[in-house]
Amino acid sequence: METQTLAAALEREHREIDEGVEAFSARQGSGDEGQAALSRAIRALRRHIYLEEEFLFPPLREAGLVAPILVMLREHAQIWQTLDAIEGDLRAGGDADALCRQLATQLLHHNLKEEKVLYPQADAVLTASATGQLLAFLDSGELPDGWVCQKAR
Ligand SMILES: [Fe+2]
Ligand SMILES: [Fe+2]
Structure with missing residues (x-):
């Protein structure tokens, strides 16, 4: 665990979430397994x-990355709205197909920017204890009930 960089751990989570969305899209109409994969991916993405x-x-904002973080916060709100729309569509009996494609496109652009601009700085900027806390949260942390991303409140 000590040798794992934060950037690598966060990128791996991006990939896992992408795979969950893809697993659902590839199994359109074929029932529970795809939906379970999508539900797990949505929960993981909100967390x-x-x-x-x-x-x-x-800490990245304090280190001067103000503008890129503002863009990321706006994109989080757009992604969050797509997640709400997917869940609403599934509850209403829809297939959420178009919404999942929209989500995949949003994530493609968003994740690439984070991975190129923000994550490489994370390993340089965060203290060892902040990095340790984050890695521990990735391992077993829970999204607090009712939490909504900053720009979707
Ligand atoms: Fe993000
Ligand atoms: Fe991310």
């Missing part, structure tokens, strides 16, 4: 956004 906004972005 990922929480972790970034509460623990990762504040």
